[in-house]
Amino acid sequence: MSIEIRNIHKRFGDFTALDNVNLTVESGELVALLGPSGCGKTTLLRIIAGLETPDAGRVLFGGEDATHTHVSERQVGFVFQHYALFRHMTVFDNVAFGLSVRPRKVRPSKEEIRDKVMKLLKLVQLDWLADAYPGQLSGGQRQRIALARSLAVEPKVLLLDEPFGALDAKVRKDLRRWLRELHDEIHVTSVFVTHDQEEALEVSDRVVVMDHGRIEQVGAPDDIYEHPASPFVTQFLGDVNLFHGRVDGAHLTIGDYAHPLAAPPGEGQALAYVRPHDLIVSRAADDALASGTVEHIHAVGPLVRIEVATGDGQTLEAVLAKEVFRELAILPGESVFLKPRKVSVFLADGDYSI
Amino acid sequence: MKLLNRQHSVLPGFGLSFGLTLFWLLLIVLLPFAALVLKTADMGWAAFVDTVSAERVVASLKLSFGAAGVAAAINIVMGFLLAWVLVRYPFPGKRLVDALVDLPFALPTAVAGIALTTLYAPNGWLGQHLVPLGLKVAFTPLGIVVALTFVSLPFVVRTVQPVLEDLEKELEEAASCLGASRFQIFRRVIFPATVPALITGGAMAFARATGEFGSVIFIAGNIPLVSEIAPLIIISKLDQYDYLGATAVAVVMLALSFVLLFAINAIQWWASRRHGGKR
DSSP states (O other): OOEEEEEEEEEETTEEEEEEEEEEEOTTOEEEEEOOTTSSHHHHHHHHHTSSOOSEEEEEETTEEOTTSOGGGSOEEEEOTTOOOOTTSOHHHHHHHHHHTSOGGGOOOHHHHHHHHHHHHHHTTOGGGTTSOGGGSOHHHHHHHHHHHHHTTOOSEEEEESTTTTSOHHHHHHHHHHHHHHHHHHOOEEEEEESOHHHHHHHOSEEEEEETTEEEEEEOHHHHHHSOSSHHHHHHTSOOEEEEEEEETTEEEETTEEEEOSSOOOSEEEEEEEOGGGEEEESOOTTOSEEEEEEEEEOOSSEEEEEEEETTSOEEEEEEEHHHHHHHTOOTTOEEEEEESOOEEEETTOOOOO | OOSSOOOOOSSSOHHHHHHHHHHHHIIIIIHHHHHHHHHHHTTOHHHHHHHHTSHHHHHHHHHHHHHHHHHHHHHHHHHHHHHHHHHHOOOTTHHHHHHHHTHHHHSOHHHHHHHHHHHHSTTSTTHHHHGGGTOOOTTSHHHHHHHHHHHTHHHHHHHHHHHHHHSOHHHHHHHHHTTOOHHHHIIIIIHHHHHHHHHHHHHHHHHHHHHOOHHHHHHHTTOTTTSOOHHHHHHHHHHTTOHHHHHHHHHHHHHHHHHHHHHHHHHHHHHHHHTTSOO
């Protein structure tokens, strides 16, 4: 079932949590709401669920207005960051809860509930824990039970609020791969909130980047990463080096350096962002963007991270493959030259909100 | 011989503090009990049975424990309600109401007794309206229940209140998303979470009520076989220099209280195990 969000506004006192937000989530999609804390992503998710009411605007499920439908009738599955499992119930009873609270007329029989719950527990690979209490489970297991519980009522949409936020790195990685596989299997329209760009880019079909109660950019993970629409998105999606320059015609000039632009954003003062892995490190001075002395070399893992201090007090970061690093054989204290492979350019006085 | 297989702790002074604690418990709690039991042992089995099976004594024990049970039951219901209102709803004067709950703790019990008697006596403010309706409160077991309910009120409120406060809002939201009605959320999510606290609070209220003396003696009227509580029997036996008789009744009260508290603890242990320990 598709979700349409139209002109949603929400304020908490003086704080604007959502400022005219519009978004459409297609049926069967897995969408990530990504942004720093306080950007309004959780509020948006809670408004979709009906746990929060918008000051203005509408929420449509499958084209039907659900703005004033009570949360208990909206048929949404909601997964909380801290699981919110019922501690006095067994895992089985937790998953069965949504079915067992139905009015007698539409409530499935005991056997049907049993079959359904066990099927779901198998789906989340925890059927052997049916009789355990939530207190006896690990964080990852609890979150999978919470997911099974929300799926038991066959929700039209599945909403997840920082579902992996309380888990440690390793479990988090496993679970997000698992969530992706699960979604490919059951295809329920899903929206999840995260502040972790890696998580958003890895799991979702589309990413919605938010900041200050507004949507900054919507797009496929690859698209967003390669073509960020604003300085904020560029910075939020990963480490960047910032240069100040000018766009003249089809060229970006930073000091003596000139970079050809295929699609110049206009003319004038510009901000140029270069990702660390897009900086080429060399000993040759030809056409370099910057030069400096190597301060630190972090050579753990397949990538080597090099920090270069330029003359004007800036520290630039470059990442290169280990083989390249070995060939160059750079040592701390040496002078190197940096050249960008790819630059994201934004006019300094541009308005990038959409 | 290693009596305590203790592990190394960063905190020093385990031996000293543990020894002191044990000594203190012995001195303050266990020693009087032991003295009581030893003293009673002097009188011999036959005399003991004779004393405690006397009609008046049995009636008073039944009354004391019965009235305490009723009072605890009332407080479990009303105390839960009070705690619920105090936690859930904002209203003017909330802090005052919150402070009022502690009043029975702070008030000398005799003062409470006199106040209640003035109120419920046949010529009292409430009594004069109740007696014509056939409801005699003062000088009846009902009056005792009223007094005991009063003194044991704070226990349930103060044990349930923090549990309700700590209950995450997400639990209710989760239940709501799953289609539960507000009543179902209360009955199946909120209430079960407070059960262990209710048992604890109820047990404390009960324990407090069984031993209550000051607030009861005025309103009870102390009519033998009708409204005479066990602690009063002990006092009157002491007044008559029947020390052995007094200790015999005391020992029975002690044993009964102990058995009841033990049973309640067992229920609680079972309940907390069901919740799977930690969280």
